[in-house]
Structure formats: C-alpha cells, structure tokens
Amino acid sequence: xxxxxxxxxxxxxxxxxxxxxxxxxxxxxxxxxxxxxxxxxxxxxxxxxxxxxxxxxxxxxxxxxxxxxxxxxxxxxxxxxxxxxxxxxxxxxxxxxxxxxxxxxxxxxxxxxxxxxxxxxxxxxxxxxxxxxxxxxxxxxxxxxxxxxxxxxxxxxxxxxxxxxxxxxxxxxxxxxxxxxxxxxxxxxxxxxxxxxxxxxxxxxxxxxxxxxxxxxxxxxxxxxxxxxxxxxxxxxxxxxxxxxxxxxxxxxxxxxxxxxxxxxxxxxxxxxxxxxxxxxxxxxxxxxxxxxxxxxxxxxxxxxxxxxxxxxxxxxxxxxxxxxxxxxxxxxxxxxxxxxxxxxxxxxxxxxxxxxxxxxxxxxxxxxxxxxxxxxxxxxxxxxxxxxxxxxxxxxxxxxxxxxxxxxxxxxxxxxxxxxxxxxxxxxxxxxxxxxxxxxxxxxxxxxxxxxxxxxxxxxxxxxxxxxxxxxxxxxxxxxxxxxxxxxxxxxxxxxxxxxxxxxxxxxxxxxxxxxxxxxxxxxxxxxxxxxxxxxxxxxxxxxxxxxxxxxxxxxxxxxxxxxxxxxxxxxxxxxxxxxxxxxxxxxxxxxxxxxxxxxxxxxxxxxxxxxxxxxxxxxxxxxxxxxxxxxxxxxxxxxxxxxxxxxxxxxxxxxxxxxxxxxxxxxxxxxxxxxxxxxxxxxxxxxx
Numbered sequence: 001x002x003x004x005x006x007x008x009x010x011x012x013x014x015x016x017x018x019x020x021x022x023x024x025x026x027x028x029x030x031x032x033x034x035x036x037x038x039x040x041x042x043x044x045x046x047x048x049x050x051x052x053x054x055x056x057x058x059x060x061x062x063x064x065x066x067x068x069x070x071x072x073x074x075x076x077x078x079x080x081x082x083x084x085x086x087x088x089x090x091x092x093x094x095x096x097x098x099x100x101x102x103x104x105x106x107x108x109x110x111x112x113x114x115x116x117x118x119x120x121x122x123x124x125x126x127x128x129x130x131x132x133x134x135x136x137x138x139x140x141x142x143x144x145x146x147x148x149x150x151x152x153x154x155x156x157x158x159x160x161x162x163x164x165x166x167x168x169x170x171x172x173x174x175x176x177x178x179x180x181x182x183x184x185x186x187x188x189x190x191x192x193x194x195x196x197x198x199x200x201x202x203x204x205x206x207x208x209x210x211x212x213x214x215x216x217x218x219x220x221x222x223x224x225x226x227x228x229x230x231x232x233x234x235x236x237x238x239x240x241x242x243x244x245x246x247x248x249x250x251x252x253x254x255x256x257x258x259x260x261x262x263x264x265x266x267x268x269x270x271x272x273x274x275x276x277x278x279x280x281x282x283x284x285x286x287x288x289x290x291x292x293x294x295x296x297x298x299x300x301x302x303x304x305x306x307x308x309x310x311x312x313x314x315x316x317x318x319x320x321x322x323x324x325x326x327x328x329x330x331x332x333x334x335x336x337x338x339x340x341x342x343x344x345x346x347x348x349x350x351x352x353x354x355x356x357x358x359x360x361x362x363x364x365x366x367x368x369x370x371x372x373x374x375x376x377x378x379x380x381x382x383x384x385x386x387x388x389x390x391x392x393x394x395x396x397x398x399x400x401x402x403x404x405x406x407x408x409x410x411x412x413x414x415x416x417x418x419x420x421x422x423x424x425x426x427x428x429x430x431x432x433x434x435x436x437x438x439x440x441x442x443x444x445x446x447x448x449x450x451x452x453x454x455x456x457x458x459x460x461x462x463x464x465x466x467x468x469x470x471x472x473x474x475x476x477x478x479x480x481x482x483x484x485x486x487x488x489x490x491x492x493x494x495x496x497x498x499x500x501x502x503x504x505x506x507x508x509x510x511x512x513x514x515x516x517x518x519x520x521x522x523x524x525x526x527x528x529x530x531x532x533x534x535x536x537x538x539x540x541x542x543x544x545x546x547x548x549x550x551x552x553x554x555x556x557x558x559x560x561x562x563x564x565x566x567x568x569x570x571x572x573x574x575x576x577x578x579x580x581x582x583x584x585x586x587x588x589x590x591x592x593x594x595x596x597x598x599x600x601x602x603x604x605x606x607x608x609x610x611x612x613x614x615x616x617x618x619x620x621x622x623x624x625x626x627x628x629x630x631x632x633x634x635x636x637x638x639x640x641x642x643x644x645x646x647x648x649x650x651x652x653x654x655x656x657x658x659x660x661x662x663x664x665x666x667x668x669x670x671x672x673x674x675x676x677x678x679x680x681x682x683x684x685x686x687x688x689x690x
Contacts, residue, residue, distance in 0.1 A: 031537075032344045033268045033545045034653035035618040036554040038179075039064045039260075040132045040186065041543050047557065051256050053631060062633055065242030067260040067553055069127040069190070070625050071095075075261030076126060076228075077244050077627040079635060080684045083230035083237030084199065085126060087625035088640045089207035090320075092226045094313050095121045096201055106312065109203040109595075111676050115236070118197035118229055126230060127173060127190035128242075129553050135163055135176060139185040149528035150521070156182070163187060179547040181269050182527065183534030188552060195231035200681055202226070202671060203595040209579065211591025212319040216327060216644040218661050219570055220612045221579040224640035225668050227681060244627055246685045247634035247665055250610070251560055253572050257615050258629050259556045259639055259660060263549035264622025267651050269533060272338075272345050273370035275651060279332035281380045285450065287325055289384075292442045294318040300435065324621065324647060331648020341652050351540045362536035365529045372522050372529070379518055381450040386457040386511045389443030392436055393474040396423045397505035400479065400488050405509075417489050424485050432475055440474075441467040460507050477501045551622050558617030563643075563657050573613040573664065576605050597675055604674045611667040613637055614659035620650055628662045637662035 070076035074091035112118040160176040167174035173190040207224040230237040352358045388394035402416035444467035478484040562572040586592035628637030646658035672678040
C-alpha cells in the first residue's frame with residue numbers, strides 16, 4: 001500500500017484547482033451537507049478562501065495519526081510521546097465500572113500515582129488510521145447497468161469482503177468505508193492497540209455535573225475527561241512522532257479551531273420523502289422505546305436503591321439517548337428545517353436535471369426512494385412489534401421452533417437445540433429477570449398503540465388479555481421444565497395440546513420472517529438508490545461537499561463563538577466561578593452537587609480559569625472524546641457534547657445557533673493540578689518529562 005503522505009501530497013495542486021472551480025456552485029447552492037471533511041481529500045480551496053489557511057500534507061498526516069478511534073463508538077487522541085490518550089469520561093465509564101471491583105471509581109474518580117498503578121482494561125481497543133486508498137473501482141467490479149438493485153448490493157458486498165480479506169494482516173484492521181451513500185469507497189487500514197490501561201478519571205459529578213438537566217445545553221460546567229494509555233509489549237507505546245501537544249496559550253473568540261474524530265451517523269443525503277417517513281413513523285416509535293426503557297430502570301432503582309450502582313451507567317446512557325433522539329425528531333418537526341431541506345433538494349435536482357447525462361442516469365432515484373418510504377410506513381410497526389419483545393421464555397420458544405423446523409439444515413437445528421438447552425438451564429429454578437419482564441409488558445402496551453385491531457400478532461399474543469396476564473402465563477411456561485423441553489426438541493409435542501409459548505413462537509416465526517424479508521428487500525433498494533443519489537451529487541458537485549458521517553476519521557473547521565439563546569446571549573466560555581455559583585444556587589441538590597474534595601479545595605482553585613467553551617465545528621454522536629485543536633495542532637479543548645440546537649444537524653446542517661461543547665484545556669489542567677494532585681500527568685502533558 002502506498003503511504004498516505006504520497007496519496008495526499010500528489011493531488012494537492014489539482015485538488016485545489018477542482019475545488020476553486022467548484023466554489024461558485026457551492027456558494028450559490030447550499031445543500032446543507034455540513035463540514036465533516038475527509039483528511040485524504042481536504043477542501044484546500046475552501047480553507048484558503050474562508051480563513052486564509054493553507055495547511056500542507058504534513059499537517060494532515062499529523063492530524064490523522066494523532067487522532068484515535070476509541071472503542072466502538074467514541075473518539076480520542078494521543079496527547080504525549082508515551083502513548084497517553086485523552087477521551088471523555090462518559091466514553092470510558094462503562095469500562096471503569098467493569099474493572100473497579102468493590103471500589104466505586106465511576107463515582108469517586110481514579111488516579112494512578114505511578115506507571116505500575118495504571119489498570120488494564122480488558123477488551124478495550126483503540127484504532128489509528130495508518131493507510132487510506134480509494135477502492136471505488138474494485139468495489140464496483142462486475143456490477144452491470146442491467147443488474148437489479150439486490151444484485152448490485154450483493155456484488156458490492158462480495159467485493160468489499162474480498163478487499164478486506166486481502167488487506168487483513170496481524171495487528172491491522174481493514175475497513176471499506178462507504179462515502180456519499182456508496183458513490184465512492186475508501187479502504188481504511190487501522191493499527192489496533194489492544195493493551196489499554198486506565199490512568200486518570202475524575203468523579204462522575206465532576207464529569208457529569210448538572211446531570212440530564214444540563215445535557216445538550218450551554219452554558220455548561222462539566223470536566224468530562226479521562227486519560228488512558230496504550231501499551232506495547234508491557235511498556236508505554238512510543239507515540240513521539242504523532243501526538244497533539246498541549247496548549248497553554250488559551251483561546252480567543254473568533255479563533256479558527258478544528259475538531260478531529262469519528263462522527264457516527266448523519267443522514268444529510270436522505271431525500272425529503274425519507275425524512276417525512278422518519279418524522280412520522282420511525283422517530284415516534286423509537287422515542288417511545290427510549291422513554292419507556294429509561295422509566296423502567298428508574299422505577300427499579302426507586303423500588304430498590306441497591307440496584308443504582310448496577311444500573312447507573314445504563315440509566316445515564318438511556319438519558320443521553322432520550323435527549324438526543326428527541327432533538328433529532330424535533331428537527332424533523334421543525335417546519336423551517338423541512339422547508340430548508342426541500343429547497344436544498346430542489347436545487348440539487350435542478351442541477352441534475354440541467355445536465356442531460358446526469359438526468360438520464362439518476363433522475364428517477366428520488367421517486368424510487370419515495371416508493372420505498374411509502375412501504376416503510378406500513379412495515380415499520382410490524383417490524384418493531386411483531387417479535388418476542390425480548391421475553392426470555394419467548395426467546396427460548398423461538399429457539400425450540402428453530403430446532404424443530406424441518407426446512408432448516410441439520411446443523412442449524414442442532415445449534416438451536418443446544419442454545420435452547422443452555423438458555424433453559426440459565427432460567428430454571430429462579431424468577432425471570434424483572435427488567436426483561438417489565439420491558440416485555442411495556443412492549444405489549446406500545447404494540448397496542450401501533451398495531452391495529454385485527455393484526456394477527458396482536459390477536460395471537462395479546463388477544464383480549466392484559467399485558468400482565470400474558471407475562472404471567474409465560475412465567476409458568478412448561479418450556480422451563482427440562483423433560484417438557486426435551487419432548488419438544490425430539491418432535492414429540494404436536495397438535496392442539498401444544499405448550500402456549502411454543503405455539504406463539506410457531507405462529508410468530510412466519511410473520512417475523514416475512515417482515516425481515518420485506519425489510520431486506522427495501523434496504524437493498526434504498527442502498528442501491530442511495531448510491532445513485534450519491535453518484536449524482538458527486539457528479540454535480542465533486543468534493544466541494546462533505547459526505548455523511550460513517551464513524552470514521554473526519555475533521556471539521558469552525559470558530560470559537562457564543563450564540564443567542566433564550567432571548568439573551570451566551571459568551572463562548574464558562575469559568576469555575578459559574579460552577580461554584582451553580583452548586584450554591586441549587587443548594588447542592590443532586591445533580592448540582594459537587595464532590596466534597598472540590599468544596600474542600602475551593603480556595604486553591606483559580607476561579608477565573610475557563611471550564612467549557614463552544615465553537616461552530618460540525619459534530620455528531622461519535623465525536624465524543626474528539627480533541628479540539630488550534631491551527632498549530634495544539635490541544636485547546638476536548639469535545640464532549642453539543643447544544644440542543646445541534647441535534648437536528650443530523651439531518652440538515654445549520655451553523656447559526658448549533659454549537660460543539662468542549663472542556664477547555666485550562667479547566668482540565670486546573671483540575672489535574674489543584675484537585676487530583678496528578679503531577680505526573682501534568683508534567684507529561686506539558687512535556688516536562690522524558
């Protein structure tokens with residue numbers, strides 16, 4: 001593979017010319033696609049025109065190698081020559097809970113006083129992009145114009161599998177990244193670091209001050225940071241050639257800043273009809289699920305406070321999802337946003353229509369996706385609710401049905417029977433998990449709202465009974481008896497006397513199979529037509545627009561800037577003065593309570609130091625843990641959130657009020673020095689140790 005430096009450096013002059021030529025079209029037609037740029041195809045002309053900033057290939061290589069994907073859903077960065085990694089507390093608190101044992105490091109914080117005290121986190125990996133190549137032609141090899149949608153999707157998937165298999169090597173993780181909904185494909189090769197150790201984490205209330213009330217808001221007073229370290233052969237990794245240095249010069253309003261990380265998912269290339277379906281069907285169902293899951297967990301803790309520690313990280317995660325998805329949905333319910341999307345789509349379609357070649361190739365893609373959206377409106381409730389609802393006994397029954405299905409292979413039947421026996425053994429002789437039972441009851445209640453009377457699944461599972469009555473019947477299922485289960489697995493239990501849960505599963509299975517088949521068919525059509533939309537976009541605008549987020553490396557430009565809110569304005573930063581005032585004004589009531597050590601050391605804190613700041617960088621979920629760096633690639637902050645107005649940017653990009661929210665580098669340093677006595681890490685971050 002050619003090194004990325006070669007991949008980037010050679011096209012720089014040509015790329016700048018292309019973008020300069022595309023600039024006027026971009027200015028005239030705002031497609032609301034945002035600023036999540038590829039490091040391998042940076043918008044050089046745009047950066048020069050917008051900021052007078054002209055980074056070279058070495059700048060982008062350093063940005064890429066110091067930026068690390070964290071676990072399976074966050075971002076991070078190397079911030080010292082010795083493999084020190086900075087990310088958010090909320091990105092690692094689940095792992096902290098797993099290694100803390102009888103301690104409560106999630107709540108009380110953790111600091112390794114010496115290197116040998118750093119705690120290994122089993123199963124956690126971080127990934128560094130070490131090579132990128134364009135594999136669009138290889139992915140499309142053998143795909144013919146005469147192929148139907150399903151065949152195209154299958155051929156591309158097979159090609160991607162071969163590309164990944166050929167690129168696989170020890171310690172490396174290849175990934176084919178789909179860009180512009182499949183108009184282009186890049187192969188990213190990651191170096192995987194699999195020995196990661198916990199170094200420092202603040203108190204939960206330090207990282208999560210204000211709790212769910214303050215989540216997705218600003219002004220904000222959170223120090224949502226943590227440090228871990230990558231090791232190689234039992235020693236700290238040598239990252240001296242690729243890490244972000246720590247800024248001690250602060251940041252000023254209007255300053256150019258960059259976020260680099262792995263934004264998870266944006267949907268800005270969806271069509272207007274797809275967004276209407278999401279607004280009217282998908283989001284209402286998902287919001288109901290999230291709201292109920294959170295309420296159930298909070299109720300369990302209210303009934304038994306001893307469950308709080310076990311359910312804490314789940315509750316925090318559901319709270320975050322609740323606000324996030326509500327914000328996404330609110331965007332779709334915003335008439336002005338939908339009008340903005342409609343105008344952008346109209347401009348795009350005019351551009352395609354004005355080019356006969358593009359019109360002939362792609363002009364009908366929007367209508368085909370509108371047909372898919374219409375079918376999805378009918379399918380979504382069936383797909384969501386015609387299921388086992390997560391009930392363990394119905395799950396066991398479904399395995400038993402699979403194990404006795406004459407149309408399945410002998411191997412598949414044997415595997416299902418083995419899993420059924422294991423599941424029965426895990427459930428036998430004890431009450432069913434209360435959480436699963438309550439979630440199942442809620443599933444039935446919500447199903448009544450979405451499945452019409454007369455629906456076959458609703459008649460089968462619920463009928464005229466209450467949800468509680470259905471759950472009670474399942475709790476007494478004979479499937480939990482070993483002999484009865486074995487009788488079923490040996491095909492000896494047939495006819496009208498069939499066990500109720502097993503009978504439900506047998507009747508349910510064809511419904512679920514039909515729904516899955518319909519969903520697969522629609523998904524293949526969506527993917528194929530999405531590729532055509534992406535190809536039309538690329539044909540019309542080239543790289544002057546950024547592709548949707550894919551949980552892979554991007555960088556976003558922006559400026560440090562406050563914004564208007566609630567009839568007033570907010571400055572771009574908050575200070576420790578505000579933290580202590582907020583705690584005082586709420587009387588120290590949770591979640592506005594500070595850890596005791598912060599109260600004890602108040603006199604030592606420089607109250608004028610900044611804690612958090614906002615900027616106009618384009619982010620989404622997955623950017624948590626992203627470094628905020630200046631033009632010199634120095635750390636000035638750590639992204640941990642966005643304001644509530646940022647959430648609709650998932651679908652349509654806006655920059656007037658949406659903001660990224662970051663922990664200020666000075667705030668982290670103040671906490672490390674004055675509260676956590678983390679002199680070892682302070683020296684490492686400031687380059688005061690070898």
